[in-house]
Amino acid sequence: xxxxxxxxxxxxxxxxxxxxxxxxxxxxxxxxxxxxxxxxxxxxxxxxxxxxxxxxxxxxxxxxxxxxxxxxxxxxxxxxxxx
Numbered sequence: 382x383x384x385x386x387x388x389x390x391x392x393x394x395x396x397x398x399x400x401x402x403x404x405x406x407x408x409x410x411x412x413x414x415x416x417x418x419x420x421x422x423x424x425x426x427x428x429x430x431x432x433x434x435x436x437x438x439x440x441x442x443x444x445x446x447x448x449x450x451x452x453x454x455x456x457x458x459x460x461x462x463x464x
Contacts, residue, residue: 406453407460414461424461430454 417424437446
């Protein structure tokens with residue numbers, strides 16, 4: 382049980398860093414949405430999404446990371462459309 386507690390503590394520390402970064406990412410997405418609306422640019426940018434996915438390294442977690450980023454793209458577009 383001590384090993385589980387230690388590993389969960391590491392995850393908690395990662396989450397403490399990750400959550401503010403995600404908040405910042407969504408804030409920036411919303412700002413981009415405002416600029417896109419002003420410029421009459423579509424929210425969807427498949428080329429940008431593709432270039433981000435290309436940065437994901439090959440690893441045992443590659444598929445999970447692609448799924449995670451796909452969700453981030455969906456949520457970011459939602460925030461952009463809310464402007």
